[in-house]
Amino acid sequence: MTRKPFRAAFLAMLATLCALASAQSEYMSSPDGMIRSVTQQVLVQVKSDKEIQAGNLTRITQLVNEKILPYIDFTRTTRLVMGRYWASATPEQRAQVTEQFKLLLIHTYSGALAQVHDQEITYQPFRASPDDTDVVVRSSIINNGSAVELDYRLYKTPQGWRVYDINILGAWLIQVYKQQFADQIAQHGVDGLITFLTQRNQQLAAGG
Template identity: 55%
Template sequence: MKSYKKISKWLAMSLFVASSALFAQTPDQSTPPDALIKMVVTDVMTSVKSDPEIQKGNIPRIVDLVEKKIVPYTDMRRTTEMAMGPNWKKATPEQQAQLTSEFKNLLIRTYSGALSQLRDQTVQFKALRSTPDEQEVVVKTVVLGRGDPVPLDYRLEKTDKGWKVYDMNIMGVWLVEAYRNQFANQISQNGTEGLVKFLQDRNKQLASTK
């Protein structure tokens, strides 16, 4: 269980890392995905390490940072769709919008504190193996710190607004896979509306403890 929680935190932190720097740098739409990730990670790690409040674990400050910077530069709708699997198409447009919003809030509230854990980590960037016409790529990196090296992969899609991160993989575990079974179980027991309520209740619970 500790290993799973650690993996989940790294996944969420890397998602925040990518999103935050994207906002700060405002990259050009033609920026290649590997160059984008390198710019993103380098910039945000520098920014977080220089912010005393984030280093102290100031949750409202971190949540505010993530709210402003993660939403415009990641495809949370795509992330939610993947986590829902076949059930996504069975949901109404209104339910899809609700699920996307609540899932975004869940990720933010559950893992916002992970940014404050950035200390002396560095990142090694792997060469991208892709062709210019590819619409989806995986950018591979390795996080180096005090413990063992941690492989960390970013899955991106090419949109009309540039490349966007929509999933993360660490040590063989994709973010959306970590939630897929849980979502499927909720829908099986209580339907799509039951999943919406589950996410809403969970977000209220997390908000009351922050």
Template identity: 50%
Template structure:
């Protein structure tokens, strides 16, 4: 189950990578963005051997250049940290966001090589034109097995829609990490959480070296 979640999150994150390769109109509908790009990412993964093999430098480069403009990592980090974020200094917030982003990339990049005949189907989208926070629901299907839920939570910003949370098999990414981070903040504070994330990223980097 954990491996499947890794694969699905990596696929979701990779969708963000591909989305940045296409200029997004400021008023583009969020479901249209996901619909147009989700299946394209599968072909892109298969065509890019470095990405498919989980090459850390390749994945990080793509994230830095392509993912950031379309993902609100700061909001994702803020929600994951919870109430402790309010007491964090600007420097601590920047460090948390940087280390959390690195953790996500390094944790899930290795699953890219498992993408095979998967494809994404868009589920019915319900939202009003005036909505600024929506959920785009999709399902991942393959030749074998049941469809798997994979949803995106997006917020409308000045430059268009940005993703700040992902639901994998019924579990929202933010909620999953929030339970872990809250315990860490309560026991050792914000600096303790930053230290833990930094050490974890160092361990993951050594494994991939």
């Protein structure tokens, strides 16, 4: 191949790659597109990773950190779960609660990830105004003919859409944990909540 045709082919290849990257970026810029893309990536990796299927917490944590966490605002989730107690917590306490809450969710849902095999995901038509900054993407997981409701609440940030709440079978994550956190803080303070979450994570890590 002469230099000119080679250069033309190379430029064509770059143009194609840029177009693909642009299409993916545009797809990820919408809340439903982002959820579909991230979910597909996670499912593909789970189904091909035998260690994850065996419940290897290290591999599951790695998957969550690499594929899921970049699109979740755990700080916002934790702030909403703590409610009025967030304002009185120190920055260090907020960071500790957020980290332990993240670990708790990873431990709690690691079993579900390990059981992913031939499940399919369907999405309901996405309805939102172009000006909306807080939306819900609704989906269902089809497992052996039975549908499990799984919805995502997202808000728009300068960096793109971020998930901050999840609805499983009609129960939103924030509401599930809000009263539990409030009871712990009312009885033992924020430090008591941190201790409770830390001990619970240690129990779950030990298989308890």
